[in-house]
Amino acid sequence: MTDIKDPMDGLIQELKRGTLVLGVLSQLKQPFYGYSLVEQLSSKGMDIDKNTLYPLLRRLEKQELLVSEWNVEESRPRRYYKLSDKGINVLEKLGLEWAKLNNVIVDLIANSEGS
Amino acid sequence: MELIQRYIYSIKRRLLSSGREDIAKEINSLIMDELEGKFGSKEEYTKEQIEEVLLEMGHPREVAARYRGDKQYIIGPDVINMYKMVLGIAAAGTTLGLFISFVVSSFGVTGGAWEVTLEFLKLIPTVFSALLGVVGGVTIAFWLIDRFAKFDKKELDFNEGWKPKDLPELPLENERVRMWEPIVSITLTVIFAVFINSYASYGGVPFVETWGDNITILPIFNIVALKQILPLWNLSILAALILQLILLRKGKWQLGTRIFEIGLSLFSIVILVVLLNTPILISLEGITSLFGNEAIFAQQIQKYYYTALKVIIGLTSLGALVNTIKLIVHQAKKANV
Numbered sequence: 287m288t289d290i291k292d293p294m295d296g297l298i299q300e301l302k303r304g305t306l307v308l309g310v311l312s313q314l315k316q317p318f319y320g321y322s323l324v325e326q327l328s329s330k331g332m333d334i335d336k337n338t339l340y341p342l343l344r345r346l347e348k349q350e351l352l353v354s355e356w357n358v359e360e361s362r363p364r365r366y367y368k369l370s371d372k373g374i375n376v377l378e379k380l381g382l383e384w385a386k387l388n389n390v391i392v393d394l395i396a397n398s399e400g401s
Numbered sequence: 402m403e404l405i406q407r408y409i410y411s412i413k414r415r416l417l418s419s420g421r422e423d424i425a426k427e428i429n430s431l432i433m434d435e436l437e438g439k440f441g442s443k444e445e446y447t448k449e450q451i452e453e454v455l456l457e458m459g460h461p462r463e464v465a466a467r468y469r470g471d472k473q474y475i476i477g478p479d480v481i482n483m484y485k486m487v488l489g490i491a492a493a494g495t496t497l498g499l500f501i502s503f504v505v506s507s508f509g510v511t512g513g514a515w516e517v518t519l520e521f522l523k524l525i526p527t528v529f530s531a532l533l534g535v536v537g538g539v540t541i542a543f544w545l546i547d548r549f550a551k552f553d554k555k556e557l558d559f560n561e562g563w564k565p566k567d568l569p570e571l572p573l574e575n576e577r578v579r580m581w582e583p584i585v586s587i588t589l590t591v592i593f594a595v596f597i598n599s600y601a602s603y604g605g606v607p608f609v610e611t612w613g614d615n616i617t618i619l620p621i622f623n624i625v626a627l628k629q630i631l632p633l634w635n636l637s638i639l640a641a642l643i644l645q646l647i648l649l650r651k652g653k654w655q656l657g658t659r660i661f662e663i664g665l666s667l668f669s670i671v672i673l674v675v676l677l678n679t680p681i682l683i684s685l686e687g688i689t690s691l692f693g694n695e696a697i698f699a700q701q702i703q704k705y706y707y708t709a710l711k712v713i714i715g716l717t718s719l720g721a722l723v724n725t726i727k728l729i730v731h732q733a734k735k736a737n738v
Binding site: 319320321322325336337338340341344361362363364365 | 424426427428430431433434435438442457458459463464467468
């Protein structure tokens, strides 16, 4: 019997990678700093590698989908990220795309033996 | 906490200067969050606790690479294959050129195999430093091509919407450049450039007329005349190499390269005219020693040399003229189609 564990790991990772941005954007209607965002996503069932998330936040900011600012009022300075206007717009469109894609995939899988 | 500073420093030195301080500040804040999340809020953390968090964050090299984002490279994927090929040709050409110089110069060594071996050993560092120069020169040239030469970039830019009608037209038979043509030209030009420059810098490679008891060393070139013409010669060699590189890249002759070629011919005429007004490039000393004291023969050589130069000037001018007329006719035909 062939061991499917190895290709599975890679495939699941690939699948998750595609949904990463959408997951992150969906939570940033309110401001989060890196660590708290990891906790937030994890509490909702999306485990994300911190080392991937932190640079991703900066990239999304560079693409003007997020805005950030340093909060110095707490015990230590922390950088908070939240959606920009452009980010809100993109999130909305990505959400629609995701819903469409989800329907298609669900339908494809459900009817995979019918055709 | 010193460990954290060392970690951040290791990341910082791998980052581009823009945004470096900001990223460092953020990573510091993230490490502190991790420590706090794992071990609770404290003033100080133990070395083991800090090490655990840093190991989780990853090697500074990886962290820096993730923050840098896009791959950093000097030679882009568009030209990397051609870069490797030209580098190979230039390196082989340089080594061969120096080896030919060595063979020619070793004729002049009087003595046994040991002296020749010694000369050969001297060749190794020369080849090494020449190769470093070649790698540097070719890399700089390709960096410039990659950054500033826009030829065919559009065609390779997959992000730009492209139309099949924009695909380059198949070259006509008389416009086509076969792959081996520029490769042979580049190789020969590099060998010639290395030979001529090493000859000038070593103060002349001697040539031996006879072996045995009667050894006569004959220089090939007049070193003073050679050094006078060398900067111009090198410039034309460089221009010729650029032309061949473009031809290799494009695979066909175009208006720009045709004009470039005509320009190169005009430049060659300038060099020939300069040669006409400088002392003879061939070493008369060598000729005189070859034929004893027959000074008349040397004079004859000098006369033929300048006549030959004039003939070459004439032929090159004719060639440039023919090329220009052909180009004008070709363009006119194209305009009428």
